Amino acid sequence: MSSADSAAPSGRPALIDGKAIAATITDDIARRTASLGVKPGLAVVLVGDDGASAVYVSMKSKKAEALGFHSVQHTLLAATTEAELLAVVADLNADPAIHGILVQLPLPAHLDAAVVIAAIDPDKDVDGLSVTNAGRLAVGDPSAIVPCTPLGAMTLIGTVHGADLSGLEAVVIGRSRLVGLPMALLLQQANATVTIAHSRTRDLPAVARRADILVAAVGRAEMVKGDWIKPGATVIDVGTSRVPDASKASGQRLVGDIAFAEAGAAGAITPVPGGVGPMTIAMLMRNTLDAAARRAG
Incomplete structure (x- = not known):
């Protein structure tokens, strides 16, 4: 069952509530820890x-x-x-x-x-x-400890598409060791057809528009514009940047790599904040619990 907000108004993407999904995961971690x-x-x-x-x-x-x-x-x-x-x-x-x-x-x-x-x-x-x-x-070794942010992002994708991504095209913008590369591997292992795009990619907007699943992980504020998004695509925004905002007490607000206000064509999207961020900490706790379980046999 999808955890995206299926009640989103027509013409606006459903929000993938990372905070709520992370809370469910950490509740399960607490139960497993106690036993x-x-x-x-x-x-x-x-x-x-x-x-x-x-x-x-x-x-x-x-x-x-x-x-x-x-x-x-x-x-x-x-x-x-x-x-x-x-x-x-x-x-x-x-x-x-x-x-x-x-x-x-x-x-x-x-x-x-x-x-x-x-x-x-x-x-x-x-x-x-x-x-x-x-x-x-x-190499797909199940003993791998997967970096927390990509693991959390994959969990969010799973709430929309399930575990098997066969037939779906995924584009990951960003090729860092921390997020982009492991994200691409996880998508590939879930049977998606994966493209890793980056600053040297020719016609990056056109490549992004092919994506049924678009993951942005470059750390550049609102770099991905609305016309880069394929209608109905699932959009995972990993980036966080602070931009000036006189309406905030701090004088700044947090934004992602996606120009969120322009992303109406998306089928589902993670907000910033409240999307991938809470999932990163939840996955850290899950990785620690799993490590303890393995050590305990």
């Missing part, structure tokens, strides 16, 4: 004093606690050396009470994120960013 017999352990590591990162880390830690997880947060100074950070990761790798490790990105410029991610035990890499998990995902 698991092992308390899932999530450790989040924050380096430096980036305000947005601190907010994200706090949200993740609070959600883990609310679900009955063992929640640990390490907050390190911006001047932390790579050796010091790797020592924290090594301790968490060795801690049997920790099943998931997340190092919040971006890191301060003097730290190499690739080196740090590579140091995380792949079976505790609940962000799914390690080369090991990327390789597992690429």
